[in-house]
Amino acid sequence: MTEAEQSFTEPKETETLNPLSCLIVLGMAGSGKTTFVKKLAQFKRTEHKPYIVNLDPACKEVPYPANIDIRDTINYKEVMKQYGLGPNGGIVTALNLFSTKFGTVVDILKKTKDNKYCIIDTPGQIEVFTWSASGIIITEALAAEFPTTIVYVMDIVRSVSPTTFMSNMIYACSILYKTRLPFIVVLNKIDVQSHDFAVEWIKDFEAFHEAIEQEKDYVSNLSRTMSLTLDEFYKDLKVCGISSKTGVGFSKFFELVQETIEEYKNDYKVEYDKIRSEKEAQKANEAVEALRKLKNKPEGDEIDLSPFITHKSSGVDVSDVFLRQPGDESSEESEEEQVVAFTDEEKQEQDFLNFVNQHQSSNK
Template identity: 50%
Template sequence: MAEEQPVASTSASAAEKEPVVILVIGMAGSGKTTLMQRLNSYLHSKDKPPYILNLDPAVSHMPYAANIDIRDTVDYKEVMKQYNLGPNGGIMTALNLFTTKFDQVLGFVEKRAQAVDYVLVDTPGQIEIFTWSASGAIITDAIASSLPTCVAYVIDTPRTSSPATFMSNMLILYKTRLPFILVFNKIDVEPHDFAIDWMKDFEAFQAALEERGRDENGESYMNSLMGSMCLVLEEFYNNLRAVGVSAMTGEGMKDFFNAVEECRQEYLKDYRPELERLKAEKEEKAEAAKAAHMERLMRDMGIDSEAARKANPFGPHARNDREDAYLDHHGDSEDEAIEQQREMEEEADAVPEVSQADLPPLEYGGREADVPFPAPR
């Protein structure tokens, strides 16, 4: 059967839009790497090769070529040896080290943004290392702040047939605020219809709990907990995008990219405005904190100066109001100075004018001024 065209828009503006970053996460053994290979081959067949990042430092073999590979930067085994760590600790430390240079990685991705439609990011198999660590949060936030981003959470469908396992997988979704796609993989082994029913129908999930979850003492604590959590998160599940795919056969690729396009629209409509609002709020708080700090600093400097003046009235901190008592200061304000100037002008006008004829002749050494003074000998 011929494969269908991807859902990405083919309009004239599609070439100018930003690429969509797809973060592929999931439990170990859910088929993330195989799905990455299928997505890569599918996009290549449509002449839309993606830009691929591999963030799993412990993977021994990748069935696709990555543009940026964490293994080229960090040696996972050497990290374990130097820091005396186990496998999980080595993966987390390697990811932490790689995160310190992730601004450069993001720069490479942004340079290729106009040339690609999709950026695929493969994550470590131990999901908690990426979803519950600081480095995973930093990488996710850095990517989401630059480009439209969605999270594709891959679930092993046959293993999720248990209601408790299903709920454990669903709880991970509640953590992220990014647009989300629930990808039920391996539908060639077992269809995912039961999971869709559980997500949309609370009573169907309760019935599955009652059927499979009773022990010899009746309803178990886990069943009661799962039922309560499902009831609380029912509205959350109803808004999820869920698709079924097969990484082996390629089934469901069209539905997957349909969901990716919906995530892109949701990102532009909801996530990015909220991100810009949070950035503006953060900048306002920073400015307010800066102003408060300056005000406190100026107040502290005023208190220190006053204390210094009290301790040493004649020191360098003494104010100019303790001035020389022998100096006559006229007016402390501009208005007083103007008034004094006006009074001085009035006094000058009151003095009678005297002509040259009224003055007595000047004499120098007993001689009149018009008589030449003798030259020095």
């Protein structure tokens, strides 16, 4: 094996983890997820120094200062218009386009020094992120480089019914199973409704069954059956009650975050290091194979150099089709043509040039 081939196949040593920790915030529409992110950004800001990333391309504005905003890059309405998509399809496609460049976001996060937490605010349509390819790409990219925690925001006011509560827990368990990352259940809006009953239902299987016995419909029977199966999944989940409006419970939340960071380092880091090593080895093997084909090809044949190109200095990529520069607030819905205005000096100069041309034509 040549020296060039060895350079492709030798795996790189695992780098030391950046002190930055990532919090991926998920939640049903109306659960108070964005308000929760706003309070996270405000709570002990000088101490925690959060770095905030907004991944919701459809929101008109966010109530927090986003360091990276998908809306500065992806024109959501233009994506819907060009592909003939509905709202959810537009969000999925926008996330897909953004995920192709998410390696750049990771590189930016790796260079941060003063920030302690990176908070990722996801779209309100939770299934758009959790069950899409782009959501998996973004989650794995973050987890491969930083201690990453999934924060599931749950509306405690809407969960007083045992059946609604069980629906939320089923969703939480499905996300836990799919992401396989440290998990925190945040019971939001405790300024309106106490969360003690929900904590008891999570920790005490019998307490939940006593509550559900009072309901005799078919859905209650289904919830009872599901609880028998899922109890082993969610009884050990980290849970805390918070109020995104008043800030109550956020100290407890950050205590749980520290626990999940240690949990990541002890239990999850090895698995994600393995995933990263496998991907690097796969890329190296592909590069070696491409190099072998290049050597075996006769002169004069067209050679594909894409495996050896790490960046492009110019040109337009597929994912750049609907990109726009940060701060571009022009409305894509406007159909009026823009009229170019000329100054008086420009008009006089143009009139003079027209006069000269006419004079030359008459003398010929």
